[in-house]
Amino acid sequence: MEYVISDAPTIWRLLNGVLCVYKPAGVTVNSVRRTLLYKLSTELNELECRPPVKRVAIDGDTRQALTVTVSDSLADNPLVVGPRYRPDDFKCSWATFLGVNTSGVFVIGLNSGTKDAYRLHREHPLRTYKVKGRLGECTDNLFHTGKVVDKSTWRHVRRGAMEKLLANMQASHQKTMYQLCGVDLQSEAAYELASKGLVRPVESKLPLIYGIRCVEFEPPNFIIEVNCINEYESYLLALVHDIAVKLHTVATCVSVRCTRHSCFTLQHALLMKHWTLQSAIANIAQSKRMIRNVMKTNKNMGLNSHLHRLEGEAANSLP
Incomplete structure (x- = not known):
């Protein structure tokens, strides 16, 4: 049974990870970032966002019974303060900078995924x-x-x-x-x-x-x-x-x-027409599995190398 999530706060919590997109040639990485975040924030605002906070007002003569009214606060109304989600609300960084003339696989970290993007860059992939x-x-x-x-x-x-x-x-x-x-x-x-x-x-x-x-x-x-x-x-x-x-x-x-x-290829990169919430969430989930497998493989290789070194030292110490 499939569930359709239409709650913007729930979708927002899923936008944490590494996203792989296809960068066109002739476009700067900052333009890619602005376009992607604008599309994601626009779709988030079209979903069910949280209602405005309530405003409690106490009216009447203090010498008599007071009237308490509860209404939506205009200070938290989207028509006053603007959309609930804006591109500036996202944390976004790329794993490797691509020049303006370079196209192809472009790995981006969203929100808490910026740490994964930095870790991927530090591994010199x-x-x-x-x-x-x-x-x-x-x-x-x-x-x-x-x-x-x-x-x-x-x-x-x-x-x-x-x-x-x-x-x-x-x-x-x-x-x-x-x-x-x-x-x-x-x-x-x-x-x-x-x-x-x-x-x-x-x-x-x-x-x-x-x-x-x-x-x-x-x-x-x-x-x-x-x-x-x-x-x-x-x-x-x-x-x-x-x-x-x-x-x-x-x-x-x-x-x-x-x-x-690294482990990302053209098959994993989202074209600009697929820069949507649904595709982004699916891509982030796929990227998490791929990065987890890569880290596990690297860890096992490091453990095997350590064991081979210990075996060599033990063999050299034999009389």
Whole structure:
């Protein structure tokens, strides 16, 4: 049996958690925040809100029996003080900032979920981007909307040369990861570190690439898939430019789309037409289960690593 909740205060208490939405390109994160909160607050005000508080008035001559009347207080009437729910009533923060030209998965924390969003950001989650570039032109802002400042030939570029370059870049970043952790790439400590999962230098804010490959190559257009942490939009735009320079040409970025943020993918992201109370509540409930499973997995991996370390110490102490 299904129950329909039409009580705004009850719905408000359910809006606590992490929400995954799809951010369009050309829109700032602040605009996404304002639009989302405006839609949620508007739908809340259309539900059954609490009635105005009562006002008790005592009238009459004090030398005679007084008259006590109870009426709705005008000081708490929505027509006087405004709607019950406003966008400013929400607490909202994002797990990772996305640039204005970047579209895709955008994770937001609502109300008490802002703590979960911060915790997710502090874990340095792996994010996946699909970056589309165009060979032959270079703009002043490294994006196709900028002014063209340089042109070059591109017909000599082959997919094999690009894939070889991307493989070298990936190997270089992997070497940097272990250097930031203070271990030698060829040592046993590096192997034990890799066996625990992804190597995440917690103290470093340096962008690191865990995987990069060319998923589409139709000159002059190409698309690369980048798995990275600590990245930002201008870094991805410069990455396209650097790839082209090493291939003896120039390029500009056409689009940047985030397809994965930790355990969140495009399948979990709500399109703008689905930014409603019903979809938001369902998405928050789904996100809670996903985050709980991720935290449980990370905890188990940490416990297994601790047990392996204890076993190694015990084996070394044997005569």
